[in-house]
Structures are given as structure tokens and as C-alpha cells.
Amino acid sequence: MTGVLPVGLAESTKVIGNVVHSVKEYVMVVQLHENIEKEKIREIVNYFKGQIYQKPPLRSSVKRTIRVKTIYEIEVLDSQDKYILLRVLCDPGTYMRKLAHDMGLLLGVGAHMRELRRTRTGPFREDETLVTLQELNEALYIWRTTGKDSYLRRTVLPVEVSTAHLPKILILDTAVDAIAHGANLAAPGVAALTKNVEANKTVAIYTLKGELVALGKAIRNTEEIVKMDKGIVAKTKRVVMPRGVYPKYWKTKESTGTQ
Amino acid sequence: MGLREKGVEFLDKITRKSGYINDWIVIREADTSSDYGVLPYERKTVDHINFGVINLDKPPGPTSHEVVAWIKRMFNVDKAGHGGTLEPRYLVCGVGKPQGDWGTTSRVS
Structure with missing residues (x-):
């Protein structure tokens, strides 16, 4: 699986986990177990738009009770033979693998998720801010060897972005x-x-x-x-703000005592 | 342009970029002092890193945890964390705890 994985450094570690609760977008390849006409595929895919019931798969990290999740957008980007390329915008905690499986059940031929890429989690999207490990490494190298940080500032974003x-x-x-x-x-x-x-x-x-x-x-x-x-x-x-950066205006017992 | 105006402009810019909108109601007009604090995009390089987040394109193969461990070492920071796992072979987006080799983890904040 590839795609958007927000990482918080040092002080940002405390708040980066918050994006877990935000909306997600994925692009996934679903492999059908038998060929099916495109019209039928589109019909079944549209059926998943809106609220769906989903039971987390056997190997999952949450309690396996049926949950209601919203699929805000679901779109067939392309399809060829047994493969469907889908874009899905959904609630956090929606299992894509399960969605692919359930599509197979409704189509009557079976299906499974073949590939998955996350293209969005809350404020983080697949745009020019998305960087690879190699780009990060280069940015750090340039800063450490030349002292120039302009590339580094394009690859590392201010913590505020994760709360946008x-x-x-x-x-x-x-x-x-x-x-x-x-x-x-x-x-x-x-x-x-x-x-x-x-x-x-x-x-x-x-x-x-x-x-x-x-x-x-x-x-x-x-x-x-x-x-x-x-x-x-x-x-x-x-x-996130360290103590003492801004002046202390509040009164403590000691300070009120001396007044 | 006042510091407050610049601060609000920065927040509006990153919010719009993320596809959201800030609809403000102003209660008190006071400006902010230049004697302390800093505009988020004017932090010193080291502070920029310590108050930094990365929109990482996770490569296939390693787990989210492995990737975070590499980044931690690359930047030489004492801690780092991620928002929502993208496991190499199995994926869930949500909150949970590790369960065995195939399980997934997400930081619970």
C-alpha cells in the first residue's frame, strides 16, 4: 500500500494522530474473479454510495461489530477485463478490502482488493506537498552541507497544516x-x-x-x-506550544500572595 | 500588514489549500506582540523541523512504523509519529491497537 502517510516530527508527534479521525480518499484496484459487463459494474459500484453497513474483517484491529460508514464519493476511473480502478472518498475506519469483497458478493462472482493507494487523509492530499523518502533525504542533505533550507521548507510543513x-x-x-x-x-x-x-x-x-x-x-x-x-x-x-515562549499573565498563589 | 493579519492569512491559506474554509467571527481586535512567538513560516530551521509535519508518500514494502523509524533517524529527532497506518499488506484507516503480524495500528490520540 502506498500514498499519503502524514508524519509528525518531535513536537508535532502529539497532534499528528488527530488526522486519523478525518475523511479518507483511496484509489484501489479491485480484481473480479470472473468477467462482468461494465454496465453491471457501474450499477453495483453506485449501490455503495451513501451509508453502508460494514463488519470489520477477521484480521482487524477493532471490535468486529457491524458499523455504519458513509461513502461520500465512489467512482469507476477505469476498468479492463477483471480489473476495476476505483476512487473512494469515505469515513475514517472504512475497510477498503472489505468494500472490494462485498462488491464481489453483490456482483455474484467474487472479488478482492488487488492494490491500494491513499490519496487523502483530512488536510493531507496527493499534491505538490506529497514527498518521497528520497526527496526528504535530499532536502536534509542540501541543508546540512550548504546551510540552505529552502528545499527543506518545501518538504517539511509547519505543524499547523495538520490542523487545517x-x-x-x-x-x-x-x-x-x-x-x-x-x-x-x-x-x-x-x-x-x-x-x-x-x-x-x-x-x-x-x-x-x-x-x-x-x-x-x-x-x-x-x-x-x-x-x-x-x-x-x-x-x-x-x-504543542512550549512553556515560557509567551509571557506569563496568569496569577499563581505566590504572585497574588506578594501583591 | 499587522502580525495578526499575517497570522490569520497564513491559517486561511493552509485551510483553503486543504479544501476547507475558515468562517471567522472576531470577538476582540487586539494585535499580537512581536517581542515573542513567531509566524509559523518564519521559524528557525531547527524549530521548523521540531514543529514540522511531512506529507509522506509511503513506499510499498515497509510498514508505516518502519518508515517513521527511518525518518526519526534521518532527522535525528527524539520522537516522530504518524497519522493512520498504511500497512504493506493489509490496510485499515481508523483507530485501533496492534494485533499480531497482520494487524494494523493507529496512534490513539
Whole structure:
């Protein structure tokens, strides 16, 4: 299997796992066990569009109970003899191998997945940012031998890219270090937010310069947050911003004691 | 252009590039100080790596874990991780834990 595999370096390791929960796109080759007319193939493929029931295969890493998954897009890119080239946009946790198998059952001839390539996971796509191990190695070599980092900066992306698909909250400079220390985000620290913040969903918290501070779980939705002048807006889950980069504006017992 | 404007522009740019849109509601207008912090695309090279992600085109053959181990060594960083496995012979996209030779793993965040 090849394709899009987002990798987080050092500090980014903490948040890269979050893309697991985002939408996926694959291109796969399905091999049918007998020839079938193209019209029939297209008909059955379209049948998989929308919500499907899927039982994880025997060799899987999750509980084998039937799950409902959404296939947002499914398209026959090409077909020849017993081979079908498919593009699938689906929910995370949809088994492509199982999809191929189930297609075979519906076609009545049997089928299995022959090849698979991931072309998208959330914000990461098969575009000019997609790099091979060789390109990474070259970029590092150029930087280490000449000191020029322009190639390196094209192959390694800022951590913020891995959170581009999430609802966002921008916070004031005065709130940054408290979050960096693990505090929850309170309403007075919010400078701006996107309209799609939902309660109990992941939200990305940034400085006004656009630096990722942390990932949190929103307590309220956008509409409610806008009306709040105090109280917790989001629970801090994964902190990326190191402590002490922004000045400390919050009061500790000691500092209030000396005042 | 103010630092805040540049920061928002950066976030909007990477969001649009990923196929999403930021629909902002501004609550407080304050700008951000240039005395601390840095625009994400102006980090020093070493920081750029430590706060870096790679959109890797995984080669066929090695497991996702092997690939991450190589990258960790290449960049000489103390840790690295991936988002969702692409196993050499068997694939699932989702959350789970390793199970035997054929199983798949995903980081649970």
C-alpha cells in the first residue's frame, strides 16, 4: 500500500494522530474473479454510495461489530477485463478490502482488493506537498552541507497544516502561556473563532500569529461562545506550544500572595 | 500588514489549500506582540523541523512504523509519529491497537 502517510516530527508527534479521525480518499484496484459487463459494474459500484453497513474483517484491529460508514464519493476511473480502478472518498475506519469483497458478493462472482493507494487523509492530499523518502533525504542533505533550507521548507510543513481541517479559536497573547501550562481556555482569552466550533468536538487553538498552541475539546458551540464573557470555552487536550515562549499573565498563589 | 493579519492569512491559506474554509467571527481586535512567538513560516530551521509535519508518500514494502523509524533517524529527532497506518499488506484507516503480524495500528490520540 502506498500514498499519503502524514508524519509528525518531535513536537508535532502529539497532534499528528488527530488526522486519523478525518475523511479518507483511496484509489484501489479491485480484481473480479470472473468477467462482468461494465454496465453491471457501474450499477453495483453506485449501490455503495451513501451509508453502508460494514463488519470489520477477521484480521482487524477493532471490535468486529457491524458499523455504519458513509461513502461520500465512489467512482469507476477505469476498468479492463477483471480489473476495476476505483476512487473512494469515505469515513475514517472504512475497510477498503472489505468494500472490494462485498462488491464481489453483490456482483455474484467474487472479488478482492488487488492494490491500494491513499490519496487523502483530512488536510493531507496527493499534491505538490506529497514527498518521497528520497526527496526528504535530499532536502536534509542540501541543508546540512550548504546551510540552505529552502528545499527543506518545501518538504517539511509547519505543524499547523495538520490542523487545517479543524474548527479554530484564536487567543490573545495574554492567554497563551496559561494554555501552554495545560490550563483550560476561558472566554476572556478568545480573540476570534470560526463558525463551526461544536461542543464536545476537537478544536484547534492558535496564537494571533497563527502558531498552534494546543488541541482542545470545545465545551460550547460558536454561537454560545460569542455570548460568553466568562467561563471555560474549551478543555485543553494536547499542548504543542512550549512553556515560557509567551509571557506569563496568569496569577499563581505566590504572585497574588506578594501583591 | 499587522502580525495578526499575517497570522490569520497564513491559517486561511493552509485551510483553503486543504479544501476547507475558515468562517471567522472576531470577538476582540487586539494585535499580537512581536517581542515573542513567531509566524509559523518564519521559524528557525531547527524549530521548523521540531514543529514540522511531512506529507509522506509511503513506499510499498515497509510498514508505516518502519518508515517513521527511518525518518526519526534521518532527522535525528527524539520522537516522530504518524497519522493512520498504511500497512504493506493489509490496510485499515481508523483507530485501533496492534494485533499480531497482520494487524494494523493507529496512534490513539
